[in-house]
């Protein structure tokens with residue numbers, strides 16, 4: 001027993017020393033001081049994100065390093081965020097995502113789905129006008145089914161579950177066709193796959209304290225050994241229903257002049273701007289890089305964009321940058337799907353989200369139906385206080401912002 005403990009201890013120390021040896025000798029951004037070894041800034045980053053980062057920004061400038069989950073992470077503010085988004089030869093979002101989400105082992109046949117954007121553009125986005133009417137009808141009937149007529153006031157206890165079912169209906173309709181999406185188990189698959197898989201994003205990477213990436217390694221082993229793979233049951237259901245139907249031709253006809261819903265568009269853009277994430281859009285660094293201010297970041301590190309720095313800046317956002325102002329974007333005439341340097345909901349540069357038009361259209365259709373048909377309010381009738389939610393890289397979010405973040 002003692003031998004095992006001593007061996008384990010030696011292993012941890014060896015890994016820790018090896019990790020320190022591998023640390024590069026570049027002109028790195030300043031590392032924020034910390035008191036507790038190994039834990040570093042993890043606690044402050046998780047539980048006091050907003051204040052902590054504000055303080056770091058003030059003391060250390062636009063780019064600084066934090067020690068989180070056993071590794072140095074680089075935080076980039078408003079002055080250099082665009083550099084990260086525009087240099088896809090250096091900074092890679094998918095690579096960073098793969099390091100925390102074992103999608104390739106979950107869906108073995110998919111390997112690395114490198115041409116997702118091209119497939120999406122060719123088969124969905126270029127044919128949006130064929131889908132709009134279907135999307136509208138499908139959302140209308142799903143809303144009716146899930147919320148009902150509401151002749152009497154009705155309390156919705158689990159808005160997340162309900163919304164997931166509603167928004168999954170038109171997505172299933174578009175991706176697998178009218179007929180297949182009629183099956184309840186298909187809708188459930190579309191609704192539940194994301195939340196089932198999200199478990200891998202929710203588990204705090206505690207093992208990374210021992211060695212960076214160890215948590216992901218163990219997660220992948222769990223899937224490979226068949227102990228837990230959330231994709232399997234959904235895959236079986238899809239294959240069962242899709243065999244004959246997947247290549248159906250789609251109707252055309254446009255029903256709503258989506259582009260004319262300018263106020264709704266501004267409201268959605270404002271909601272996506274203020275989802276409450278303080279940092280995000282993590283990118284992996286593919287090779288050593290020197291920022292325009294001379295600071296250098298090494299290959300293999302992770303970089304996070306400091307959203308709060310961008311969204312809290314008056315010169316970028318206009319007056320009262322942190323307050324939710326639904327018509328903030330009306331005069332600027334920038335639609336919710338438009339990527340600009342002061343709005344990062346869909347990323348930026350070459351890899352900006354190719355599904356953004358589809359996503360915004362779906363939100364618009366849903367909001368249009370819901371606002372016309374229902375009178376929403378909180379159970380108490382009051383607007384709830386902003387709550388602080390500890391999480392990976394989350395800050396606090398208001399309830400209406402949470403509703404919109406369901407679509408993200």
Ligand code: HEM
Nearest residue numbers: 093116117345346347348351352353354355358359407408
């Ligand atoms: C409100 C909903 C959505 C939000 C907020 C969102 C956000 C994002 C963000 C931030 C990125 C990373 C961009 C970057 O690296 O700069 C991204 C990438 C991507 N998104 Fe979305 N997305 C949404 C909906 C969708 C939908 C509905 C689809 C597909 C139908 C989609 C498909 C993709 C793909 C394929 C990429 C990878 C692009 C690449 O690497 O070149 N997204 N999305």
